[in-house]
Amino acid sequence: MPETPEDPELVRDRRLALGQRLRTLRTDRNLSQSAVAAAAGLARPYYGGIESGQHNISVANLWAIADALGVDIGELFTSSSTEKSD
Template identity: 35%
Template sequence: MIRFVPDHNPRLQERLERFGVAVRNARRAKGLSQEELAHLSGLHRTYVGSVERGERNISLSSAWAFADTLDLRLTDLVSEADAGG
């Protein structure tokens, strides 16, 4: 599988994967499908899936879109990702 992480940095890849898990956990807790989260966030469904799998080094604007849609602070998602490792 192709990863979209610059220089194939293993530490960054791990963090992106944990951030994706945090997004997935929050989405599921809200009872949303990937398609619903994408629509509400103004993002594409395949993009949501790739973020949840840790395949994207996402922008702050996309991360905030997820947080806002999930009624969270961006720091909540980042903290959950940091706690994973």
């Protein structure tokens, strides 16, 4: 059966991938979760949950996080070829 956007496993994998990308962007800039969360207007535990793939996130919050990290929103969904994979 083909995967659908509602497939819980696919949704989980996408949340985890986004969280990993956010963590990479944040640590590359030597920022703490608290600093990014504050700059984005989010609670630190909520932001930490996004990085760990536990929370869904709104588009408005994606924009706020991208601004806090100083990147275009599209960079939240792409990775450079030099990034390490786990």
